[in-house]
Amino acid sequence: MASADLRKELECYVCLNIYTDPVTLKCGHNFCRDCIGHVLDTQERSGSYSCPECREEFQDRPALHRNITLQNIVENFLSAQPDREESGVFCNYCLHTPVPAVLSCLMCEASLCVNHLTVHSKSPEHVLCVPTTSLENRKCSVQHSHPPVGGPNIGAVQQTSVLSGVTDILLDVRTAGNDLHISDDMKTVSWSSILQKRPKIPERFKCPQVMSSQRFSSGRHYWEVDVRRAGYWRVGMCYPSIDRKGDQSVIGYNKKSWCLERGWWEFDNKCSVIHDSKEIRLPGGVSSKRVRIELDYEAGRISFYDLCDPIRHLHTFTTTFTEHLHAGVYVGGGVCVLEGCIKICGGNQN
Structure with a gap:
């Protein structure tokens, strides 16, 4: 087996890094001891346990059995690098x-x-x-023909690089619903009772929702949002073919999107993950007011994290992607929430 293929087999499903002190659940899946421990601690509050990878449910908190064989393989692999x-x-x-x-x-x-x-x-x-x-001392002075990722071409759909760290997400105002205000730097979206007078174009959502300019068709990426000033919100990923009007256009309410949602009432801080209108209620809400969304396109994974200390894994959706993906943000308003906003973090700004 090639080194890169073996490394992929030695990655923990939760942290996406090589196993550290690997343990096995009775369903047969392996995780870092600390990673699965944090997941089970989170699940304990809801009174039910399940494997993060296959979703097999356990009546009681599962015992963690050290996988000595796998640990030896990891050590031999690392020593050979x-x-x-x-x-x-x-x-x-x-x-x-x-x-x-x-x-x-x-x-x-x-x-x-x-x-x-x-x-x-x-x-x-x-x-x-x-x-x-x-790297600056090693770079060629010739300018390449394609623009850099996160460049000035904000209005057009941009293709990200194959790999990315903290991705510099920019919001595409062409897709923004008219009850949303987009900041000049394209990083903050706010719900407003004053409707924007934007042109009617097929790309625009009827609901208070907006997509990113960037699209993702390969690689591993993550982006972060500050939700402390938002009331009802949804953040996640969606296909560009998502509907632009009707209830089925809201991220999570269709087969073309995946999201993390915080409900209308801020004081109960209830959160759920939603895909194809199927909702999974999460225990504990978002305690840090800051959320990370991670995408591994080839592995078909979208993961959500609460950026508390330590970082808490909330949920991972697993599928096979059939289109490129965009980041999606929904900010609610109305009787319960007079105003609210979400700020994109990372990239060129924090």
């Missing part, structure tokens, strides 16, 4: 644990571990070099 620690350069796309980089890309201005290198673009424009923190 080239020692890159001396360079002090780590992969930009390993989101949870620092992983030494094996190469840097001069065009993407990013360093990559062996796992992320395997899905990196094979385009001849992507020039690779030994890991370095001084």
